[in-house]
Amino acid sequence: MTYALGFIGSIGFMAWSLHSYTENKPDERAAPYFKGRMFFYSSVLAVAGTVQFLLGAVVAGLFNGKELSAGPVTVAFFVVSYPGATMFVGLWEMINGFWGIARSFDILNFEMDIPIYQLSLGVQWLFILLLQDIVQLAYLPFGSMAAAAVA
């Protein structure tokens, strides 16, 4: 659900921004509006990261690293072949999510020349593609769980 919210929200947000502009009300989209939206989407990211981190921790605790011999663990959209990778990506998402919540309240909003938060999110997407999608699915037999590989 969190991934769907992020996906649909990213499309709907731009559409409504254009709608606001064409309605000649661009002044509705000032900084306070974006702070409120920032809080919401960062919360969604934090929830996604927390769920993924806890899932990796539970799988690691239950199967004690022996799940690879019995096949991957699938929960909802998540495919866990390597719990450590799931926990790592979840932790990174969780940190970015809570950091974003803090930034929406003007906390941890560092004045730096480089966009440190955006870079952190870019690295997060790289980790998602590598560790959450490619690595977790590479172990699977041919195409068997491809339909569940949305996350």
Next chain:
Amino acid sequence: MYISYYFVCFSHLVNQFRLSFFALFNRMAIPFWTLGLTIMPAYLDHKMNTLPETLPDGYYGGVSTEEEEDKAAVGVEAPLEDVEAKA
């Protein structure tokens, strides 16, 4: 017997194509599913840090006051210094 054999082969081919198609589709869809959750905080953070608390008139080049609407209606552009002063 031969008909059933061909049917099995055909079903196998269709099944393989279906699996390959969905596998390809999902692999193509993965970046888009995950990109939304990643790019929205980055975009919103940039906007909330760069936009002013209240947008001045004409910030996006739009017509927002009745006087400017009247000028736009008759095709008269606002003086450049007025726009710069408001921005």
